[in-house]
Amino acid sequence: MSGPPAWAYEKPHVTAPDPAWPARGAELCARLAVVLKPWLVDxxxxxxSTSVPGLAAKPVVDVMASVSDIDVVVISAGAALAADGWAYVPPSLDVASPWRRFFVLPDATGEHRVxxxxxLPAGHPRWHAQRTFRDALRADPALAAEYAALKHRLTTETTDREAYTAGKTAFVTRVLTHHGVILPTE
Structure with a gap:
């Protein structure tokens, strides 16, 4: 029996902005729109961070899909996603985010997340929150610079991905609240 994949324990690290990230994000969105078409809503x-031009980020492109039923997508599109290299992370391992179904695309070595x-279920508040946060950073270079500084600091303070993410919560909440978005506690 093999253990968890290496990417599951990859330490967070922030890199300089890569001008290829927007194209990579667009490519992934287009490919996933084809695979997920029967269930897509929004x-x-x-x-x-990789969707914000000029922002330092973990070199991992995040995409989100709004679908009619998250569990049906896992059942019905799981094989097609796996064939495209995506690894499903079951809810039992994604306990901090029960509102989503989560997939990771590792690199060819299986060592790193790309x-x-x-x-997300259609209409979930996280859809609007993710877009609002992204758009706020895109519109305000000073805010984006503040976020980059926070992320750099966090990578010097922790090697745990969950702690790194938790360390950004107050900043994200402040930005969302400023834009009128209040997330439910889940």
């Missing part, structure tokens, strides 16, 4: 969008797919 489409597939590139979100996260993309995440967040499958």
């Amino acid at each position: 489409g597939v969008e590139h979100v996260g 993309a995440h797919l967040h499958v």
Whole structure:
């Protein structure tokens, strides 16, 4: 029996902005829109730091899909996603985010994550929140610079991905609240 994949324990690290990230995000969105077409409601969008031009980020492209039923997508599209290289992370391992179904696209070595797919139920508040946060960073270079500084600091303080993510929560909440978005506690 083999253990968890190496990418499951990859330490967070932030890199300089890569001008290829937007094209990579667009490519992934287009491919996923084809695979997920029967269930898509609001489409597939590139979100996260790699979707903000000029923003330092973990070199992992985050995309999200709004679908009619997240569990049906796992059952019905899981094989097609796996054939395209996506690894499903079951809810039992994604306990912090029960509102989504999550897939990781590792690199050819299986050592590093290159993309995440967040499958959300249509109408879920996280869809609007992710887009609002991305758009706020795109519109405000000073805010994006503040976020980059926070992310760099966090990578010096922790090697745990969950702790790194948790360390960004107050900043994300502040930005969303400023834009009128309040996420439910889940």
